[in-house]
Amino acid sequence: MSSVGGKVSAASAGSHTRKSHKNSSSGMFKRVPLLLFLGVLSWAYQAIQIPPPKLCGSPEGPPVTAPRIELRDGRYLAYKEHGVLKNEAKYKIVFIHGFDSCRHDAFPMSKELAEDLGIYMVSFDRAGYGESDANYKRTLKSTALDIEELADNLGLGSKFFVLGYSMGGQVVWTCLKYIPHRLAGAALVAPVVNYWWPGFPANVSKDAYYDQLGPDQWALRVAHYAPWLTYWWNTQNLFPSSSVAAHDPRIFSPPDMSVAAKFEARPYADQITQQGKYGSHHLDMIIGFGSWEFDPMDLKNPFPNNEGSVHLWHGDEDLLVPVKLQRYIAQKLPWIHYHELTDAGHLFPLADGLSDRLIKSLLVGDK
Template identity: 70%
Template structure:
């Protein structure tokens, strides 16, 4: 009898463990019972769809064509580079900006094979299907800024210029001095250190770790206020008064294929290190910019400084007193766009 009970308990434990570590299948937009498709979408090489949103002037009259890459826990609606920019500024420069839902977010189909390279190729194909021409600009914020490194690696020949806004850093990238990356890593809240370890070393436990109730999971996912700077909190307080009608779209297809896969890729083992990249514009036919706030509580400024030092062809802009959300501050996005497109510092 005892053996039978033990076997039953073991089977039950294994069944629970399997269910706990295997996320439910995504609820794909447009599928029976899934969220509706409301955005324009392009169909990619493998049959997936990318949802996108257009900003600024029409592409037929545009002088500059830009693809904006949103950050963690966001969608195409969160194109921060346009948030507080006067329409006359965008029209005056002739900007055509397209933001898109990264795979698994919003209304873009999940990509179980998503990688740093595949997303760069998605961006290239999006540009081709929308008629961007041979070259275009990319701007990425936070986790979207990290994606720009993939564009610089895999599609540099398609870029007219690139900007990284507070790009997320992978502490395991080759090239960081061990003491520097460890010091920056240890400044993160203990619960985030554990979340990052899981994402890097045992990614198959990422879903369980971020949904279990025994230990505190990611403070970024829970948006704990102590991870934000004073400037960030001021910005958040202003936006708290505005209702976000698109908030529900972020994870509507499932947490795993959106935010959890983001963490697995962003902090996983990369095929390359950004510090090994070569200048994509050796003849100064374009430029690459990295912007960061020196009070960013989510991404350590010390590591951005080191990357900028290792890559002297990057134009590094450090903003005193700024946190992670600085692109939304009044006047900042205009400066970012002028630096990228007009070479004005």
């Protein structure tokens, strides 16, 4: 009995040991997916964390070289003056630069035109660009208010003109919405369009959206539907990100290629995003293509008594912003003076003579 009992006990012990190993192995294999999941989750969390900006003038930031004003919220805005002296000017213009640009990319204006008409122009670094402090709380309205503060600090008077190019042209819509009482006139030059503005019929915006290169379609989807992923999407190497940010030559039409060298040869290009790309490029995408609290196509004429005018200029061979969208906006807002240029791309202001013609049209009409 004892030997049999001993055998039974040994078998039982062996069986118990095998079960223990089996349970231990099973538990281990169950933990592996959990550990992998936690590892991926940790990596994903780190990947989407937005780095702080390298503010100009801070111990680890770039130097301050431009004149700047201090805004009410403590941020600094850098600017650059052009044309005749401010105190001698008849016309005062605030120029708003586009994506991947800065105050040095002022709208081209000949010395002759500036002196003949008495034009003072100030360009400024939008928040996060160049030497202007980043504003991670930037909104549609905040840039319009930055412009108003800049004008007040520089003493431009109760009314001034705004002229915006590309993404800066899109900002002009916000000026027409939030500070129309401060405007003497406005020009939108090849303004970027948000494909999700509700005023567009679905077929119009959809057709235009799919005219873009594939990487830009995805970059804008992320910016619109998952803005919290925008930083990661535009810094990862798994999928192609914005071709506009990469200056992919496919975004330029033949007319653009004839002047693109002027755009690419900028000696200050490294200064444009020196404080980081989130506060400049990425917020431009998030705000420009996010869900707007107003539709530009619902705006009313800010100059009902013809005391000023609004102009929209666009090239019919613009590959970045489809002209069909501007045509629709012009139909919806008949008070806009719409100018469509034939054989012109997105970079048409760089073509000789065109910029002077545009500025003159804004200030004194087509005389």
